[in-house]
Amino acid sequence: MHHQVAKTGSEHWAVVGHAAGRQVLHDWKVFTSTRGALLREDDNAAPYPGAGKMPVLTDPPRHTDLRRALAQMFTPRAVEKLSALAHEVARALLTDLRARGGGDFAADVAAKFPLAVQAEMLGIPVEDIPMLLDATRRSVDESDHDSFGHHDVMTYFLQALGTRRGEAGRNLIDALLEARAGGLPLTDEEIVLTCDNVVVAASQTVQHAVNGGLLALLEHPAAWEALREGRLGVDSAVDELLRWTAPATHVMRTAVRDTELAGTTIRAGDAVAVWVPAANRDPAVFARPEELVLDRSPNPHLSLGGGMHFCLGAALVRVLMRALLRELIGADTSLALANKPVRHSTWAVNGIRSLPVEVVPA
Numbered sequence: 281m282h283h284q285v286a287k288t289g290s291e292h293w294a295v296v297g298h299a300a301g302r303q304v305l306h307d308w309k310v311f312t313s314t315r316g317a318l319l320r321e322d323d324n325a326a327p328y329p330g331a332g333k334m335p336v337l338t339d340p341p342r343h344t345d346l347r348r349a350l351a352q353m354f355t356p357r358a359v360e361k362l363s364a365l366a367h368e369v370a371r372a373l374l375t376d377l378r379a380r381g382g383g384d385f386a387a388d389v390a391a392k393f394p395l396a397v398q399a400e401m402l403g404i405p406v407e408d409i410p411m412l413l414d415a416t417r418r419s420v421d422e423s424d425h426d427s428f429g430h431h432d433v434m435t436y437f438l439q440a441l442g443t444r445r446g447e448a449g450r451n452l453i454d455a456l457l458e459a460r461a462g463g464l465p466l467t468d469e470e471i472v473l474t475c476d477n478v479v480v481a482a483s484q485t486v487q488h489a490v491n492g493g494l495l496a497l498l499e500h501p502a503a504w505e506a507l508r509e510g511r512l513g514v515d516s517a518v519d520e521l522l523r524w525t526a527p528a529t530h531v532m533r534t535a536v537r538d539t540e541l542a543g544t545t546i547r548a549g550d551a552v553a554v555w556v557p558a559a560n561r562d563p564a565v566f567a568r569p570e571e572l573v574l575d576r577s578p579n580p581h582l583s584l585g586g587g588m589h590f591c592l593g594a595a596l597v598r599v600l601m602r603a604l605l606r607e608l609i610g611a612d613t614s615l616a617l618a619n620k621p622v623r624h625s626t627w628a629v630n631g632i633r634s635l636p637v638e639v640v641p642a
């Protein structure tokens with residue numbers, strides 16, 4: 281546990297151990313999500329817009345309701361149905377990249393892939409994908425930040441809500457409306473904020489795992505070769521790549537009362553951040569933590585969070601990553617780094633902005 285004070289004066293307790301991280305994520309009665317789930321540069325204790333109205337910023341019992349309204353869409357069985365489409369989209373994007381002899385994997389493949397697969401289930405017609413991809417990117421991208429990104433996503437779903445009211449359930453809005461029709465009193469504001477939560481998470485996270493995952497494999501040719509030859513399985517590889525890349529750098533909570541954490545007294549109101557890359561390399565839990573071990577098992581990484589707010593898209597993340605990985609290793613050509621990758625410069629995501637690659641013989 282380290283007490284951190286940013287240049288801006290913003291303070292937090294940095295949790296770097298796996299056990300303490302799990303404690304924070306699981307003990308929602310002590311560590312609330314309603315003051316934000318990400319550190320802020322100004323004041324971590326300030327009221328948070330959207331708190332109590334979207335899953336990630338809500339504690340039980342309301343959190344349980346919001347999550348239940350969405351759960352059916354994201355069960356392993358429901359998302360497995362997207363596997364064929366995920367392969368199709370991955371193959372098309374990679375074929376295009378290969379036809380050009382290479383390009384920027386981050387922009388040409390990783391950024392486009394997740395939303396192209398999920399658009400239909402999220403209720404986004406093909407023609408609206410570029411607009412939503414741009415709006416969700418602006419809502420999280422530190423280099424092009426404007427507060428209108430979230431606003432644009434919410435306006436889009438508010439309009440969709442207006443036109444879809446009462447229709448039978450298939451996509452995101454329908455599932456929420458169905459929950460309302462089934463007796464759960466969801467306000468329009470909760471529906472729109474929940475759509476924002478899901479759509480931003482759905483479109484802006486997987487790309488970091490995919491970029492970081494490809495880079496890790498390019499830097500570990502023996503691991504890549506073992507995957508290609510089928511000596512190592514894709515399923516466990518996906519989880520090790522998640523542990524390795526830790527796309528969400530941290531998950532923040534705020535203590536609602538004085539408590540003990542890893543032998544330190546935390547005061548009510550203190551911000552606590554679980555640092556995922558550190559927890560994922562805790563030697564008390566992971567043998568050879570600094571090595572990429574693609575068949576690591578068990579692999580209790582915290583990259584998808586834990587406890588009540590465990591990533592709703594977890595099963596889907598695995599479907600998407602497996603499909604892309606299989607399409608990458610299954611091709612008769614390979615990829616190599618063509619230039620230095622450029623990383624995002626933010627404390628919120630471990631992400632790669634640009635990943636120049638060239639096609640090479642397999």
Ligand code: HEM
Nearest residue numbers: 317335336481482485486489527528584585589591592593
């Ligand atoms: C590799 C990609 C992803 C990573 C690393 C990731 C990571 C996370 C983490 C760490 C949390 C916990 C946040 C907290 O406890 O405060 C979370 C929650 C969540 N994730 Fe993901 N996520 C990914 C992909 C997705 C996808 C594809 C979806 C699509 C639906 C999604 C939807 C959500 C939602 C709705 C929550 C909030 C759940 C709740 O509060 O109950 N995520 N994710």
